[in-house]
Amino acid sequence: MQWIDIGANLTHDAFDLDREAVIAQAHEAGVMQIVVTGADVAGSAMAAELARGHPGRLFATAGVHPHHAQQFEPTQLPALRALLGCAQVVAVGECGLDYFRNFSPRAAQLRAFEWQLQLAADSGKPLFLHQRDAHEDFIAALRAWGARLPRAVAHCFTGGERELDAYLALGLSIGITGWFCDERRGAHLRSLVGRIPVGRLMLETDAPYLLPRDLSPRPASRRNEPRYLPHIGEAVAHARGETVEYCAAHTSAHAQEFFSLSKPGAPKAAI
Ligand SMILES: [Zn+2]
Numbered sequence: 001m002q003w004i005d006i007g008a009n010l011t012h013d014a015f016d017l018d019r020e021a022v023i024a025q026a027h028e029a030g031v032m033q034i035v036v037t038g039a040d041v042a043g044s045a046m047a048a049e050l051a052r053g054h055p056g057r058l059f060a061t062a063g064v065h066p067h068h069a070q071q072f073e074p075t076q077l078p079a080l081r082a083l084l085g086c087a088q089v090v091a092v093g094e095c096g097l098d099y100f101r102n103f104s105p106r107a108a109q110l111r112a113f114e115w116q117l118q119l120a121a122d123s124g125k126p127l128f129l130h131q132r133d134a135h136e137d138f139i140a141a142l143r144a145w146g147a148r149l150p151r152a153v154a155h156c157f158t159g160g161e162r163e164l165d166a167y168l169a170l171g172l173s174i175g176i177t178g179w180f181c182d183e184r185r186g187a188h189l190r191s192l193v194g195r196i197p198v199g200r201l202m203l204e205t206d207a208p209y210l211l212p213r214d215l216s217p218r219p220a221s222r223r224n225e226p227r228y229l230p231h232i233g234e235a236v237a238h239a240r241g242e243t244v245e246y247c248a249a250h251t252s253a254h255a256q257e258f259f260s261l262s263k264p265g266a267p268k269a270a271i
Helices: 019-028 041-052 066-071 074-084 106-123 135-148 161-169 187-195 226-240 244-258
Strands: 003-008 031-036 058-062 089-098 127-132 152-154 173-176 201-203
Touching: 003 201, 003 226, 003 244, 019 031, 019 226, 031 041, 031 226, 031 244, 041 058, 041 074, 041 089, 058 074, 066 089, 066 106, 074 089, 074 106, 089 106, 089 135, 106 127, 106 135, 127 135, 135 161, 161 173, 161 187, 187 226, 201 226, 201 244, 226 244
Parallel strands: 003 031, 031 058, 058 089, 089 127, 127 152, 152 173, 173 201
Antiparallel strands: none
16 A cells, blocks of 8 residues: 655654654655655755655645744745745645744734745645634635635644535645544544545645554654554544545545656656
């Protein structure tokens, strides 16, 4: 079976001592391709550099997470634009709105989000979206841009039925993480996940965050890794009433199509 992790923060310093081993172990576990999340401009450049060293296996996003929106200056836009011109950079993000923590003021978040929606419209690269406790503003921004935006995925979906239906109606794809495996916080997701059509569902670890709570044995470090993606996939398959093989196949096929992932050993020509 082959899986694709569409969101792993592999440039995080939690991986500084053994990053290459983590990538190799993911591969051994059947996680054939990984999209490395960029959360600010410097981190996006690091993600692109890491992906460059693993053609066809690792890819990157380039963007600014809402937590970092306040530090995001217009002078940084050309650097993001340049990264989005790299073949291994396959999406704009992660970007969006997070009113749960409000690490950046809402006005700064909205401004940074708008800039990145513009980058997506200009580059044609898909959006890797983050939203927490900001549903109304988030939906309003996406609606305002409408058909000018390329395709988009709501990463780490943890919302309820109303949010899911609104996302699906807007044409978004949905990313499911190990949050799903949390017996308390993820319970509602297990009854909702069957509403996501084949061809709109992708899987992600969000490593090193969100270690699946029901993983056994649990690593003492509590660090999540892309090699645990099949564990999430099994839980999702079970809740959807699908075989694990079918779930791996359709989520991987959608990820490859969504991010236009090149095959290992056949990196796309630079744009
Ligand atoms: Zn996120």
